[in-house]
Amino acid sequence: MKTLNPLDATWLFVDSARTPMHVANLSIYSLPEDAPDNWVGEMVAELRQTRAFAAPFNLRLTSARLKSIFPTWSETDDIDIDYHFRHSALPKPGGERELGVLISRLHSHPMDFTRPLWECHLIEGLENNRFALYVKMHHSLVDGVGGMRMLTKMLSFDPAARDLPPPWSVGTGRDGPRPPRPDAGRTPWDKLRAGLRRQGESLPELSRAFGDIAREAVKHETPDWVLPFQAPVSILNKPVSAQRRFATQHYELDRIKKVARAAGVTVNDVFLGLSAAALRRYLGELNQLPEQSLTAGLPVSVRPADDEHSGNAITFIISSLHTEIADPVERLRAIRASTQAAKEHLQGLPKAGINNYTMLYMSPYVLQMLTGLGGRMRPMFNLTISNVPGPDRPLYFNGARLEQMYPVSLLSDGQALNITSVSYAGQFNIGFTGCRDILPSMQHLAVYTGEALEELEAETKARRAA
Amino acid sequence: MKTLNPLDATWLFVDSARTPMHVANLSIYSLPEDAPDNWVGEMVAELRQTRAFAAPFNLRLTSARLKSIFPTWSETDDIDIDYHFRHSALPKPGGERELGVLISRLHSHPMDFTRPLWECHLIEGLENNRFALYVKMHHSLVDGVGGMRMLTKMLSFDPAARDLPPPWSVGTGRDGPRPPRPDAGRTPWDKLRAGLRRQGESLPELSRAFGDIAREAVKHETPDWVLPFQAPVSILNKPVSAQRRFATQHYELDRIKKVARAAGVTVNDVFLGLSAAALRRYLGELNQLPEQSLTAGLPVSVRPADDEHSGNAITFIISSLHTEIADPVERLRAIRASTQAAKEHLQGLPKAGINNYTMLYMSPYVLQMLTGLGGRMRPMFNLTISNVPGPDRPLYFNGARLEQMYPVSLLSDGQALNITSVSYAGQFNIGFTGCRDILPSMQHLAVYTGEALEELEAETKARRAA
Numbered sequence: 001m002k003t004l005n006p007l008d009a010t011w012l013f014v015d016s017a018r019t020p021m022h023v024a025n026l027s028i029y030s031l032p033e034d035a036p037d038n039w040v041g042e043m044v045a046e047l048r049q050t051r052a053f054a055a056p057f058n059l060r061l062t063s064a065r066l067k068s069i070f071p072t073w074s075e076t077d078d079i080d081i082d083y084h085f086r087h088s089a090l091p092k093p094g095g096e097r098e099l100g101v102l103i104s105r106l107h108s109h110p111m112d113f114t115r116p117l118w119e120c121h122l123i124e125g126l127e128n129n130r131f132a133l134y135v136k137m138h139h140s141l142v143d144g145v146g147g148m149r150m151l152t153k154m155l156s157f158d159p160a161a162r163d164l165p166p167p168w169s170v171g172t173g174r175d176g177p178r179p180p181r182p183d184a185g186r187t188p189w190d191k192l193r194a195g196l197r198r199q200g201e202s203l204p205e206l207s208r209a210f211g212d213i214a215r216e217a218v219k220h221e222t223p224d225w226v227l228p229f230q231a232p233v234s235i236l237n238k239p240v241s242a243q244r245r246f247a248t249q250h251y252e253l254d255r256i257k258k259v260a261r262a263a264g265v266t267v268n269d270v271f272l273g274l275s276a277a278a279l280r281r282y283l284g285e286l287n288q289l290p291e292q293s294l295t296a297g298l299p300v301s302v303r304p305a306d307d308e309h310s311g312n313a314i315t316f317i318i319s320s321l322h323t324e325i326a327d328p329v330e331r332l333r334a335i336r337a338s339t340q341a342a343k344e345h346l347q348g349l350p351k352a353g354i355n356n357y358t359m360l361y362m363s364p365y366v367l368q369m370l371t372g373l374g375g376r377m378r379p380m381f382n383l384t385i386s387n388v389p390g391p392d393r394p395l396y397f398n399g400a401r402l403e404q405m406y407p408v409s410l411l412s413d414g415q416a417l418n419i420t421s422v423s424y425a426g427q428f429n430i431g432f433t434g435c436r437d438i439l440p441s442m443q444h445l446a447v448y449t450g451e452a453l454e455e456l457e458a459e460t461k462a463r464r465a466a
Numbered sequence: 467m468k469t470l471n472p473l474d475a476t477w478l479f480v481d482s483a484r485t486p487m488h489v490a491n492l493s494i495y496s497l498p499e500d501a502p503d504n505w506v507g508e509m510v511a512e513l514r515q516t517r518a519f520a521a522p523f524n525l526r527l528t529s530a531r532l533k534s535i536f537p538t539w540s541e542t543d544d545i546d547i548d549y550h551f552r553h554s555a556l557p558k559p560g561g562e563r564e565l566g567v568l569i570s571r572l573h574s575h576p577m578d579f580t581r582p583l584w585e586c587h588l589i590e591g592l593e594n595n596r597f598a599l600y601v602k603m604h605h606s607l608v609d610g611v612g613g614m615r616m617l618t619k620m621l622s623f624d625p626a627a628r629d630l631p632p633p634w635s636v637g638t639g640r641d642g643p644r645p646p647r648p649d650a651g652r653t654p655w656d657k658l659r660a661g662l663r664r665q666g667e668s669l670p671e672l673s674r675a676f677g678d679i680a681r682e683a684v685k686h687e688t689p690d691w692v693l694p695f696q697a698p699v700s701i702l703n704k705p706v707s708a709q710r711r712f713a714t715q716h717y718e719l720d721r722i723k724k725v726a727r728a729a730g731v732t733v734n735d736v737f738l739g740l741s742a743a744a745l746r747r748y749l750g751e752l753n754q755l756p757e758q759s760l761t762a763g764l765p766v767s768v769r770p771a772d773d774e775h776s777g778n779a780i781t782f783i784i785s786s787l788h789t790e791i792a793d794p795v796e797r798l799r800a801i802r803a804s805t806q807a808a809k810e811h812l813q814g815l816p817k818a819g820i821n822n823y824t825m826l827y828m829s830p831y832v833l834q835m836l837t838g839l840g841g842r843m844r845p846m847f848n849l850t851i852s853n854v855p856g857p858d859r860p861l862y863f864n865g866a867r868l869e870q871m872y873p874v875s876l877l878s879d880g881q882a883l884n885i886t887s888v889s890y891a892g893q894f895n896i897g898f899t900g901c902r903d904i905l906p907s908m909q910h911l912a913v914y915t916g917e918a919l920e921e922l923e924a925e926t927k928a929r930r931a932a
Contacts, residue, residue, distance in 0.1 A: 102554075114708070436546070
């Protein structure tokens, strides 16, 4: 029996029927050349035979009833593989639309807390001889980077490699769950209180950093720097319902790089620019575009290069999406100024104090989730936009080429939309996870993101020519 | 806003994550001859256009939060058809096995109590040019007979009929939900207490009937008559988990009639005999066959021929399955004696008192459900075996012939298996709904039921020849 570390436990604590805290990875494969008709069926049957379970696939909550009070993991070998590994199919024509609808459904289904908290769905019937793998896991077991590592560990750079083991036999590669911290055994609430108390013991540099935030909040000397709670009220920040929508978009990474170079911004800035353009248009059509610009929370890795710990090393910066600006190139440059101001503040911080900084900076957000106040008070930022680095070379599963992969994320009250991208072998893939009842026709957001890149390409080209 | 009648409200009251109280009908169709490749897709698109909703499809709980305390229905036009009407597909080869797995999953998913409590899944990809329709509804909105009426109202005897409306536009045919009774507005608890209190005002004949039960319990003069709570302890009567298994079996009705004639029993007795044979073998292989015979609760319609009320007119009789007898024909005759003894007692009852009789007879069962004691006390009977009459002539939906239909039932704590059959156009179709964790490889039960008929055919033939 193992106690969860407080960060992992938080995901169980805030889990509810309306805000299930599972995340997933959707990967799409093309069949090997000359694959016979029953290739997928045969592979499913073979994978199903592999009943060795690596952590975290062999972990179960010791008591599902106590999940939010005092969660602990137990290892188990008694796993009903037919329950966790599911073979599904798409109706014809098996296009992106049918796949999006099925993923929306699968991602809306709650997990069964009496079993290990993962599901693996192999989906056949995608047009052009493809199949998909949707691997869903509770966020208390894995984070975005861990999930990516898990998936890539399952795959091979070698197209000729066969008999690759299924994800549940590979695991994250750690010997077990994250080791408990010295203060394990206390509830997430205890830990949160302790974290807030520790702020009093911060380093002098850190105090200066908070001084900067406080001064800026009053004097507003750096107009590009967005502080928490400067987000406008929007439909993106209502309490969410239990059902999800999922949509995808993907580009050649080179197209984004080209626009970034032409406009003198980063790839991530272009990603924000595309999201901003799509949101401006989508919310505008719904008559729900706030006058003041939307703001986005951006998770940023702050792990030093020589840090080998597997634990959490993420902080957030907040950037303006400048959805009040009509011109796409001007908007992109304003976004650039905003992300730079936020990063400069972050870089001025001492590395040693970064966790305490994150805790204080993010604590109102965490508190909103823990207290269930999300969607009922002013949002810290309007939505999360995240960029997860993926493998840069083509990967294969038993000879099937990994064509694309997408993250499927989670929502909480007050955060009804998540846009996360992942790069892979020269691609830039975006997954949109949204609340079904707040965001009608969310597929349009993905389409508009695609059209926004065409617009930026045309505009940057035209301005350079002029 | 309409108050539910107490019987309907009870289904909401006992609904829980582990014991969701929805029921479903699974119907299988063969495509019209020369149907083009996109026939199903086109029909789905057309049906989706029909956004007129008849009761009970337009009813939503006024407050999902108060569902178990003071449930009332509101009518709504704001229905997200893409949520309720779902297009799915089976993986290859699209046989009975793949269909059973998908139905098991769909039936395990809880309903969203913030929306009208129904889902309609059109499933393509069944082998031999077939598709399936799985219509799921909360039991508070519909009962078995009502569901059958709803389905058949949607269909046509005419293979040439086209542009038939979807189930949600047809409804049960009533103008609205069941009218509230004079004592509506009280909670199910109040009603139950009142019902039990009313027993004191029973007719003299009814008192005599209960006297018979009491005397029999002490003296045991009619050995074939099974009383409540004479069931042995078995795995069928444990508390259930949230996940379901579903399996099917179907026969030509003539085969069952022939065996019934040869053995001098009814069609329903043969159905019980087949279930008994399969259970004896299945539980025997699990080393879980009780020494004492299993007993079954059989819903019996007690509606007089001249009664036009649409309300509930069902009572239960309890029959022994005589799983302690090894010989199949001898077992069948013993079952016959048991059902006859129970029916004779029932026929001795005055029609006017039948509802009170049912209430008292069944109240321990209802109380087990209401108090959550199911699976923790001696079961009233080991499982429910039910026989729903269906249409006797072939039916069509937009030219697609209805081939088979199956009921998918509900479970409660202490009732981990339900076997329900429905007759249709010369067929006898059986649906097995079971608890996933209590009944491993439940598909075997269906297979054994099939083999049991072959055995009964051979045995009755051999004995007649002898």
